[in-house]
Amino acid sequence: MNVLSQSVEGGAADAPFYVAQGAECDLFEAAARNNMALLIKGPTGCGKTRFVTHMAARLGRPLYTVACHDDLSAADLIGRYLLKGGDTVWADGPLTRAVREGAICYLDEIVEARKDVTVVLHPLTDDRRILPIDRTGETLVAAPGFMLVASYNPGYQNILKTLKPSTRQRFLSATFDFPPADQEVAIVAQESGLDPAKCRNLVRLAGKFRALKGQDLEEGVSSRLVIYAATLVATGMPVMQAIHAAMIEPLSDDEDVQQGLADIVTAVFG
Numbered sequence: 001m002n003v004l005s006q007s008v009e010g011g012a013a014d015a016p017f018y019v020a021q022g023a024e025c026d027l028f029e030a031a032a033r034n035n036m037a038l039l040i041k042g043p044t045g046c047g048k049t050r051f052v053t054h055m056a057a058r059l060g061r062p063l064y065t066v067a068c069h070d071d072l073s074a075a076d077l078i079g080r081y082l083l084k085g086g087d088t089v090w091a092d093g094p095l096t097r098a099v100r101e102g103a104i105c106y107l108d109e110i111v112e113a114r115k116d117v118t119v120v121l122h123p124l125t126d127d128r129r130i131l132p133i134d135r136t137g138e139t140l141v142a143a144p145g146f147m148l149v150a151s152y153n154p155g156y157q158n159i160l161k162t163l164k165p166s167t168r169q170r171f172l173s174a175t176f177d178f179p180p181a182d183q184e185v186a187i188v189a190q191e192s193g194l195d196p197a198k199c200r201n202l203v204r205l206a207g208k209f210r211a212l213k214g215q216d217l218e219e220g221v222s223s224r225l226v227i228y229a230a231t232l233v234a235t236g237m238p239v240m241q242a243i244h245a246a247m248i249e250p251l252s253d254d255e256d257v258q259q260g261l262a263d264i265v266t267a268v269f270g
Contacts, residue, residue, distance in 0.1 A: 018047070018054035019187055024174050028055045031172050032104075032147050037125040039110075039168065040151040042176030045222015048151045051176070052106045061145060062103035064094040068113040074120045078133055090136055099124070099131045102145030110150040111162060118167045124148055125170035178223060181207065187223065192230035202226050202233075202243070205268045209247065209261065216257050221247050239269065 028051075031038045040048045049065070056063035066077065077095035081088050098105035107113070123130045129142040150171065152163075179187060184203045189196040203226060210220030225246050232242035248261045 015054045015057035016050060017187075017190055018050055019179065019183055021176070021179055021183070024051065024176070025055065025058075027172065027174055029059070032059060032061075032145075035129060035142075035147075037121075037148040037150070037171045039163075039171035039173040040149065040176060041154050041173065042151070043178070043222070044153055044219055045224040046176050046178050047223060048176055049106075049108060052104070052149055052151070056104050056106075059104075061147070062098075062101055063106060064098045064103055065106045065108060066094050068107055068109045068111075068117070070112060070114070072113040072117060074114075074116045077117060077120060078131070079135075081135065095120070095124075096131060096133065096140065099140050099142045099146055102143035104147045104149060107148070107150040109152050111152045118163065121148065121167070122170065178206075178210065178220075184223060184226070188227050188230045191227045192234050194230040194234040198233065199226075199230050201268055202230055202247075205243070205247065205265060208264050208268065209251065216260060217251055219251075221251060225250055240265065243269075 028038060030036075032055075040051070042048050052065075053063065066072070075093070077093045079091050079093040079096050082091050083089075092100065095105050097103065107117075110118070120131075123132065124142060124146075125148060129146070131140040131142070132138075133140065178184065181200075181203050184206070185196055185199045188194070188199040188203060192199070206221045206223075206226045209217065213220040229242045229246035232246060233239055237245075243265055244262070248258055248265070251261065252258055
């Protein structure tokens with residue numbers, strides 16, 4: 001299956017570094033208190049997954065993260081019978097584990113999953129909070145603390161990959177974007193160990209690259225890639241080499257586009 005990662009319970013002191021851009025932390029806590037599902041929308045690499053990981057640790061909840069893809073089925077989430085030592089045994093999927101344990105289940109890029117996945121989520125995202133498992137005949141009632149969180153990138157939406165209104169309206173929703181420049185500088189410096197003064201030009205460059213989204217670039221450069229570039233610089237790699245490896249090559253294979261990005265780098269760094 002290879003879709004699951006799990007983090008263990010933590011606390012505020014163990015929470016991964018995250019800088020709030022608004023009231024998203026309050027919204028997450030309110031959703032958790034009131035047994036509501038949460039949908040997070042935003043571009044690639046703007047901090048959606050880091051936010052969920054931070055909040056799970058802050059609330060002391062186990063977290064199951066599922067990377068959704070075209071072949072992800074309801075059985076991948078719920079579970080299936082497996083052969084083990086000559087016997088057929090039932091193995092819970094990540095969603096079922098989260099329901100049983102009262103954990104957070106995070107579906108990353110939910111619109112990439114097959115349509116049967118969203119149908120499974122419906123009874124968990126209303127006042128029933130149940131998960132019917134047809135293959136075992138069980139109907140699980142979500143344990144206290146269970147929370148469903150999903151995310152997607154609206155920039156990749158098309159008519160074939162979108163959430164139906166009947167699904168969207170079962171979630172609270174929050175829109176994320178890249179942080180303001182000063183805030184992003186602080187984040188990049190914290191994550192990479194590079195001096196903030198040196199991070200500033202990398203963040204400025206990222207802003208110029210993001211302005212090309214929808215023109216020469218399908219997607220703007222993520223904060224993650226800016227951190228990668230800063231980390232390379234902090235560990236001794238020349239700035240231009242780090243930028244090429246972390247902020248140009250990952251964005252495009254087109255040589256003309258890469259040259260255009262390199263020209264922007266020259267304009268920013270001289």
